[in-house]
Amino acid sequence: MTDLSTTPDAQAHEEIDGFQLVIDALKLNGIDTIFGLPGIPITDLTRRAQANHMRMISFRHEQNAGNAAAIAGFMTQKPGICLTVSAPGFLNGLTALANATTNCFPMILISGSSEREVVDLQQGDYEEMDQLAVAKPLCKAAFRVLHAEDIGVGIARAIRAAVSGRPGGVYLDLPAKLFAQSIDAAIGRNTLIKVVDPAPRQIPAADAVTRALELLKGAKRPLILLGKGAAYAQADDDIRALVEKTGIPYLPMSMAKGLLPDTHDQSAAAARSYVLPEADVVLLIGARLNWLLSHGKGKTWGGKGSKAWGGQKFIQIDISPQEADSNVRIDAPVVGDIGSCVAALLAGIGSNWSKPPAEWLDSITERKTRNVAKMAETLAKNPTPMNFHSALNVVRDIVKANPDALLVNEGANALDFTRSIVDMYKPRKRLDVGTWGVMGIGMGFCVAAAVVSNEPVIAIEGDSAFGFSGMEVETICRYNLPVCIVVFNNNGVYKGTDVNPTGGTDAAPTTFVKGARYDKIIEAFGGVGVHATTPEQLRAAMEEAIRSRQPTLINAVIDETAGTESGRITALNPTSAKKK
Ligand code: ADP
Ligand code: TZD
Numbered sequence: 001m002t003d004l005s006t007t008p009d010a011q012a013h014e015e016i017d018g019f020q021l022v023i024d025a026l027k028l029n030g031i032d033t034i035f036g037l038p039g040i041p042i043t044d045l046t047r048r049a050q051a052n053h054m055r056m057i058s059f060r061h062e063q064n065a066g067n068a069a070a071i072a073g074f075m076t077q078k079p080g081i082c083l084t085v086s087a088p089g090f091l092n093g094l095t096a097l098a099n100a101t102t103n104c105f106p107m108i109l110i111s112g113s114s115e116r117e118v119v120d121l122q123q124g125d126y127e128e129m130d131q132l133a134v135a136k137p138l139c140k141a142a143f144r145v146l147h148a149e150d151i152g153v154g155i156a157r158a159i160r161a162a163v164s165g166r167p168g169g170v171y172l173d174l175p176a177k178l179f180a181q182s183i184d185a186a187i188g189r190n191t192l193i194k195v196v197d198p199a200p201r202q203i204p205a206a207d208a209v210t211r212a213l214e215l216l217k218g219a220k221r222p223l224i225l226l227g228k229g230a231a232y233a234q235a236d237d238d239i240r241a242l243v244e245k246t247g248i249p250y251l252p253m254s255m256a257k258g259l260l261p262d263t264h265d266q267s268a269a270a271a272r273s274y275v276l277p278e279a280d281v282v283l284l285i286g287a288r289l290n291w292l293l294s295h296g297k298g299k300t301w302g303g304k305g306s307k308a309w310g311g312q313k314f315i316q317i318d319i320s321p322q323e324a325d326s327n328v329r330i331d332a333p334v335v336g337d338i339g340s341c342v343a344a345l346l347a348g349i350g351s352n353w354s355k356p357p358a359e360w361l362d363s364i365t366e367r368k369t370r371n372v373a374k375m376a377e378t379l380a381k382n383p384t385p386m387n388f389h390s391a392l393n394v395v396r397d398i399v400k401a402n403p404d405a406l407l408v409n410e411g412a413n414a415l416d417f418t419r420s421i422v423d424m425y426k427p428r429k430r431l432d433v434g435t436w437g438v439m440g441i442g443m444g445f446c447v448a449a450a451v452v453s454n455e456p457v458i459a460i461e462g463d464s465a466f467g468f469s470g471m472e473v474e475t476i477c478r479y480n481l482p483v484c485i486v487v488f489n490n491n492g493v494y495k496g497t498d499v500n501p502t503g504g505t506d507a508a509p510t511t512f513v514k515g516a517r518y519d520k521i522i523e524a525f526g527g528v529g530v531h532a533t534t535p536e537q538l539r540a541a542m543e544e545a546i547r548s549r550q551p552t553l554i555n556a557v558i559d560e561t562a563g564t565e566s567g568r569i570t571a572l573n574p575t576s577a578k579k580k
Pocket of ligand 2: 410411412413414415437438439440461462463464465466488490492493494495563566567
């Protein structure tokens with residue numbers, strides 16, 4: 001009998017499986033990193049990704065891997081990839097996918113899933129769940145691939161959906177059986193797609209640009225608002241040129257800080273509560289008029305009642321044509337990608353644009369000077385115990401001395417004070433809780449920030465906030481990432497002073513173990529733990545962490561009476577309307 005395997009034909013026949021096609025499809029599209037957590041059915045996919053020289057960053061909980069993928073997407077404009085197992089792993093990753101979609105970050109959640117026939121008949125498979133149906137309402141698009149030949153199309157569609165138009169989260173369902181399918185290698189490779197122009201430019205209409213310029217030209221008290229869409233767009237030079245050529249004061253939203261250095265003359269951040277109600281024409285660049293901007297109306301904007309329009313005219317640059325008029329009338333929507341829109345405005349502005357009236361600029365400068373002086377006074381105090389201000393005065397100096405470092409930030413007071421006290425100097429360096437104000441992004445963002453940028457990462461974390469992703473300290477140590485975590489430890493959520501009103505032994509719902517030593521957690525994994533009770537100790541520890549690039553966790557003890565309920569958004573906290 002002839003041994004067929006030795007015939008020339010059989011030797012030439014090479015097969016490729018689903019695992020390899022997934023990896024090849026991602027690599028073909030310039031995706032070189034996966035954030036995930038192994039298990040059935042994707043364990044071999046994680047191994048083979050690493051064997052194929054992808055960076056496979058393995059986490060302790062999928063939500064953190066998902067948050068890492070999302071912020072990698074924000075930083076790079078390429079979809080961040082999160083890889084999970086079925087049902088519970090998928091659900092753990094789903095929060096991050098929904099959060100990415102809400103924040104307009106491009107991300108693809110790839111989850112293995114159980115056997116379709118069993119799932120669809122609800123016969124009780126291992127980790128059975130109709131994941132595609134669950135994901136659909138929570139992301140921008142969701143796809144499933146059943147055949148190895150379709151992997152190329154599946155990945156291509158997922159990439160396009162994530163990064164084109166308004167970026168967002170995409171779910172890709174890959175059933176267990178797909179990975180083991182083998183097809184002819186040449187045929188298989190031919191099915192892969194290198195996506196051409198995944199996020200095509202969207203040029204704004206000329207009349208929309210003219211309308212916007214007319215409105216801006218007539219303004220007496222113009223204001224520019226930069227949102228995280230502007231940071232994402234990577235049109236940094238043109239945005240700066242637009243601000244500087246027009247001479248219009250600007251306000252950066254949280255993650256747009258650093259797009260122009262916060263110390264820029266035209267920054268009106270220190271006079272925010274003055275410029276919002278006083279402005280007559282507001283140019284929004286990649287910022288939505290959602291709750292973070294008080295919906296563009298009400299008292300913040302000079303309106304008489306809580307929902308009354310303040311009289312501002314709005315120009316809104318956004319890639320989503322549906323965004324305009326979501327909260328108040330937009331007089332000049334400019335729909336397109338920010339790079340193209342800002343370039344078109346710049347071209348229309350020409351060289352003889354008159355700067356805003358001096359009266360407007362002078363009154364802003366006056367408020368700024370006053371507020372900055374007041375803040376400097378507060379920052380100079382050195383109370384015992386340390387409070388948010390004296391600790392953040394240190395962080396402010398460290399970030400100033402290390403402008404390339406990334407700053408991850410979550411908490412309530414720890415978030416609000418950091419945002420207003422710590423100046424940023426470069427674009428896309430500040431990564432925070434975003435549109436939802438979600439806790440738990442901390443360590444996932446730190447891992448991605450370090451992996452993507454290779455720059456030092458500083459995390460300023462409320463003690464409650466840190467708890468949501470704290471176990472990833474092990475991940476940070478395992479990959480030896482240059483991350484310096486500072487836990488602002490005030491013994492609880494918002495502060496640590498609540499007591500159980502019944503006098504019972506259970507702790508109050510907002511409090512934690514007093515005097516907890518978060519620094520010990522990182523020591524368990526070989527990192528550097530520091531217990532800091534003074535600004536001097538905090539400064540020395542942060543300087544050393546940045547110098548050494550060693551994973552470091554500083555337990556910064558903050559006065560437990562400092563801070564307010566929900567930080568700056570106390571007003572959103574419902575309390576009983578019932579008269580006491
Ligand atoms: P912030 O929270 O900083 O105010 P938002 O997340 O509310 O910012 O708004 C970001 C906006 O930017 C979204 O409406 C999104 O559609 C838009 N956007 C994101 N990327 C681009 C881009 N490349 N071009 C134009 N608009 C964009
Ligand atoms: N759960 C999730 C996922 N997100 C949330 N935002 C909350 C709960 C509610 N929440 C906030 O909005 S801030 C916060 C919680 C629990 C923590 C505040 O305490 P902290 O910070 O210790 O992190 P401060 O500095 O002590 O205020």
